[in-house]
Amino acid sequence: MQDEALFPNMITELPQAEIPIEGLNSYLLQCTDHQVIFMSFEKDVEVPEHSHESQWGVVLNGVIELTINGERQIYKKGDTYFIPKNIPHSAEIKAGYRDFTLFNQKDRYKPRIDS
Numbered sequence: 665m666q667d668e669a670l671f672p673n674m675i676t677e678l679p680q681a682e683i684p685i686e687g688l689n690s691y692l693l694q695c696t697d698h699q700v701i702f703m704s705f706e707k708d709v710e711v712p713e714h715s716h717e718s719q720w721g722v723v724l725n726g727v728i729e730l731t732i733n734g735e736r737q738i739y740k741k742g743d744t745y746f747i748p749k750n751i752p753h754s755a756e757i758k759a760g761y762r763d764f765t766l767f768n769q770k771d772r773y774k775p776r777i778d779s
Contacts, residue, residue: 670704670725670762678702679775685709687759690773697770704762713754717769719747726761730754 671691681690687707693700705726713731723743730737730745732753739745747753749768767773 671702675702681773682776683773685711692773692775694775695770697768699767699770699772700764701767701773702762702764705757705759707759709755709757711755711757713752715750715752716772717767718749719765719767721745721763721765724762724764727758728761728763729756 675691678691678693681692681701683690683701683703685705687705687709689704689706691702693702721744723739723741723745725741728739728745730739730747730753732745732747733751737745
C-alpha cells in the first residue's frame with residue numbers, strides 16, 4: 665500500500681516513529697508537550713495490554729477493536745476514542761486501518777533513525 669495515497673506529502677515527509685510493529689507505517693509530529701502519530705497498518709496486528717499517558721485517536725479508515733479497562737468496543741471510520749492516563753488497554757487492528765493519535769506525552773515515541 666502506498667502511504668502517499670493514504671496521507672498527503674506533508675505527513676509522509678515527517679520523521680517515521682520508532683514503533684516495533686510489522687506492517688505499520690507511522691509518522692511523528694513532535695510538539696512541545698505532546699506527540700501526534702499518523703499510522704497505517706498493512707497487516708492485522710494484536711497489541712498486548714499496556715498503559716501510558718492519555719491518548720485520543722480519530723479513525724480515518726478501517727477497523728480497530730479496543731479493550732479499554734476491560735471493556736471491548738469496535739471503532740470504524742469517523743469514530744474517535746479516548747484512553748485515560750494509566751488505564752490498561754489492548755487492541756486488535758485490522759489491515760487497512762489508518763488513524764491519527766494524540767498522546768499527552770512528549771516522548772511516547774522516538775523518531776526512527778533511518779527515516
